[in-house]
Amino acid sequence: MALKFAYRQSASGYNMKSALYVILLAVAAPAFALDGQVGIHDPSTIVLCNRKFYTFGTGGTALVSDDGWTWRTGTRASRSGMAPDLIHIGDRYYQYIARNVGAQPKAEINMIWTKSLDPESPDYKWEEGGLVASTNGIEDCNGIDPGVLLDPNDGRLWMVYGSYFGYIRLVELDPKTGKRLNPDDKPRDIAINCEASDMIYHDGWYYLLATHGSCCRGADSGYNIRVGRAKKVTGPFLDHIGVDMIRGGGKLLIGSGGRVIGAGHFGLLDLGDTVQKFSMHWEADLDRGGASVLDIRPLLWKDGWPVAGENLKEGAYEIESVRTGTALELAVEGMPVGGRRAGRGGGGFGGPGGRGGGRDAPAAPGAPGQAAGAGGRGRPSLLAGRKPRSSSRRWRRAWNVRRHGRADSAAGRRTGFDELARGQR
Template sequence: MRRGPSSSWGWRPLRALFPLLGLLSLSACQGKPSETLPPVTEPEPPTPAPTPVEGTFTNPMKISIPGGSLVENCPDPTIIQGQGRDTAWYLLCTADPLNDEDRDVSREYKQRLIPILKSEDLVEWNYIGDALSTRPSWAKADSDIWAPEIAYFNDKYHLYFTVVETKAGGSAIGVATSDSPAGPWVIAERPAVEPHEAPCCGNSKRWTYDPEVLITANGDKYIYYGSYYGGVSVRALSEDGLTSDPYTQVEVTVANRYEAPSIVQHDGYYYLLVSSANCCNGPLTGYGVFAGRSKSPYGPFVDREGVRLTLNRVGGTPVLGANGNRWVGTGHNSVFTDPGGQDWIVYHAIDRSEPYLAPAPNGELPPKRQALMDALDWVEGWPVVRGGQGPSDSPQPAPAARANEKSRYLPTYVEHDAPGALLESDEFEGTSLGSPWSWTRESKAVHGVGEGVLRFDTQAADLHENDNSASILWRPAPVGNFLVETKMSLNLPPVSCCHNYVQAGLLVHTDDDNYVRLTHVSSWETRQIAFSKEQGPVVPAGHPRFGETFGGPADETVWLRIARRVQGAEELYTAYSSRDGATWSRTATWTHSLGASARLGLVSMGGAGFTATFDYVRVHELRP
């Protein structure tokens, strides 16, 4: 405030008293330590509130190509924001054709060597070229290049990628460096992870696929990699990021369950997100994402129930899976946090109504894996997509792409399907099966009722496409919505290989070729909860009849649920499993049209020598 003459004159008498006041002050403070007044500081200007982002996006991500077409195939996406003055976002994909027309003069599909996509707002994307112009010198000339991973450190961008076939034999992880995500990229002369044996088997070549780099808060670097044959491992990465130390290698998942590792640091934990099941099975692709967490980059990684991802009865908390809309095969993800603090997951998925690119000249149907993005939320310390809603197919609030922005996204949390009123049950309290049970291909040698359980020995038989030899115990299903549940024990050994395809569990079916099936199954080293779908016998040319996805951890005794919800002309079948009857893991949702004549069934099959015991079968109304 500017002073007037009167206020200026009013200070003159006080100024004359200042020396005397100083002497009085010194006299009063004799014998006491002197005190220094704190400096006067100006208050910090208030931080402006983040600006809400007004836009929306709809899956699949909109990615334009110069000339007007779109990128409709972007498997295994990885994402990064530029550093320094470059505030754009970059998405890189596996070396695949971009769309139906991405072909050479002979009409063969082009294999783009890691397409680069760029965006300023995380909504509108553009294809700007390929990262690599050639393969590494140590790669076979026609090797596939898969699963890029991009990281920034030491003032350089580092691009890691899978070389499927090396001149030395086996697969390896390559690395290239650049000053920009847009390139040019310089390929290192040796692999970051060399071809090597699977942990199980000497003189083998493991699947050295799917790199992921972790940089900790203190600057330590690690590289995760691996796939079904050999599992997922982690190694220490060199300071320059160009090599890894094989003597530090630790296996962080059991073999034959997981691939495509992604690491997220959250609230003091390292979360390992890994994908499971077949990535590329057209409209019956069961790919999904699971999580375990650890306080150490080397693990052990355990799921929400404390089950390790390295156990044969394998752990894993579901993060992302099919939810009954158009998207199946949701997996191989990358996670980023936007400038407003919201986490997002980018991943590929298959539209079950358009699962393939146009046929190749040899008639093969390449899978069409499109790039998707959704919000990632945290529920009681565990990641879940859109509060449990899963992949989106409607407009969603856009992420924040720039500093001082905030997404308008707010999570909507979804409850599990739950049983309502009991409609019917069988507690197996007698000595024989009564009405309304019936058998398809009954074999009296493999079943019996007594002591409150149904005993059902596993058979050297199957229920898979053209092999329909297994016995089915069934009863009519209710019309409309319902939830069917059983408690079952299967005496598979907890650790051994392999008893492949031995399984037992629940079935909802109309005949041998049309069903959904939820079982505890042995597969190579693992014991898993598998949720399968078969349709047919007539399907479009080149399309599958059978697909499978996986659920939470298994145990000798498990509780299994299948919920049916009628939605328009389709029926949505959602599976759940539990190890204690109280804590449930949601598996995924298959759509099917089993109709009013559907049956509820039990199976025990895949190989002789084991026994499943069922405590009960209960059918409930499905709680709204």
Template sequence: MRFGGSRRLSFWQRATVAVAVAVTACAMVAPGSPALAAYPGPGRVTGNVTVHDPSMVRTPSGYLLFSTHNGIETRSSADRVNFTFVGRAFPTPPSWVYSYNSSGDLWAPDVSYQNGLYWLYYSVSSFGSNNSAIGLATSTTGLPGSWTDRGVVVTSTSSSNFNAIDPSLLVDNNGRWWLSFGSFWSGIYMIRLDPSTGKRLASDNTRYHLAHRPPDPHAVEAPQIVYRSGYYYLFTSHDLCCRGTASTYRITVGRSTSPNGPYLDRAGVPLLNGGGTEVLATHGAVVGPGGQSVLRDTDGALLVYHYYDAGAAGRETLGVNLIGWSGGWPAVY
């Protein structure tokens, strides 16, 4: 997806723009540098914002926000500030998911609007296991209960060297469809999709390897790829999630001129060799930001993520920041 266009700020960005201008230069730290308190805070959000692994899409009536658990939790917002819980994408999980998770829980949704439909890719697994699958559903509205499940897209087993969770759809600059995914094990992969079905393209069986962190525990997951000005940018979450205020999650990025790599960070380190330029990390009460997605909106590209709020007993909370670009690399503000 191509980024750019208007830089018009919504009202919560205007309220923090003075702070953002003051800290942006400090936030653009050298590649590989540790997080600084100079990172800007998240934009203002209110209402029901207790989420993991958020994915947001703009609709004719506002925004829909999707997140992990409970059949893919769904929230709506008219203004990208106040969010209301409106139900579950799947009031009853598809029957096939119980082969991968005895509770029928669904994780890490990725939602986008393509060809007149909303496309929902989602994960099924259990914590610490790579007996996993990625499923697909489509809807004409994106609303809870409107989704038609299309079944399995890709799977992994306990004998695989990868983990089929954390899906993310990319429609590249040439209109080709790709699905990136992966968590721990040997890292992040990509497969080619058929745009007519959203499933794997029969003529390309390659599983492209995009990123890996060689030291145990190989902590890289949650890929999201976006296109801008000749480069594909691969955002990932490094380190450990889901530990409240003990979480060490942080968001990193690398880029490539091809959707299937090779990806390098700002210092030229391949992401396959553990590289990744830090975009956002723990600062102040914002602990362990990650599980990110990117949304192009009218005022620019948005980084949408969860973090653990140290000011609210470590509650998982929605974070949203605009993305700025300096020297061809992203930074939040």
């Protein structure tokens, strides 16, 4: 439970637009990470059904979780293949699965659908939906790695696919059936020499996420997830410096780091209420014997671009304003930038005279006698001079701070896996 609680804090904290940043202090500790059976390669987008989370991977791997954190082996679908994607539309769950039908790049993507992902449900029955895309082995595309987007603007359904053999392509599907809408329409080329593409929509932009680098080489893999964006679903998808993804562009979202190597196969997990996460796999988790494993990270947004958040590590955190570099101005309503400094010491995150935090609130930065007072420069510490407490208590204080410091309090928001699962019908 402590783990879930901490995660809610992190998710809400990271999504307070332009106001707060949660900054890790120098405390080395293990990160909150997925647990259980997480071995998978090329996971699909994670989809919620009957209060459980589901994902499918290459070779038919099926994983299921009750809370999004602890996973176990699930029931394989009726069809397996390579790098499937999964989407819920109306009363159906569609799964798109690729397979080679000869030497690459001769491949095809087929669709199956069911009315429930839960094998215990009477609605659970995978039906064949047929072929939705293919490549003939000669053309400059390898028809694998489907990624599906239901456009929230107009309800149109799109699928991207392809691999490093050539182009990433876009075709339109029928949202009523999941099948190809106009099979004779020529697919549109939107990126090149990457794979595991997926598309999402956010705040007026279509984002194409694709995986660069080499896969399937364990700890030598160079997989990393890149992104470009476009105003139209058909592109062009440019990165942050204007390079078109059809010429190799792509802003880095996440690559290797620490004990995990080779990030690939982005999938959006939108938990609602502005809380988003994304799924992916690591080519090698060195703490799990170099196995390919599922991971889920916070999906943050900065300046119109997705940013990969960290799953928090146990430890002490401080919160500061991105705008001023201080903490107090966020909590003290009406406090001017640089104003009221000397001799205050309060008016901050739970300090004396502050706006919350209660009895256990940490001392506010800018205590009397300190050079950097409220609104002053330098990095304030919420825990300055205090004996470290349990992580959960520290988090509650941070929670209180935010709850009292902002009108749009994060308190009570459904920001975690568990609340979403409970709330779903």
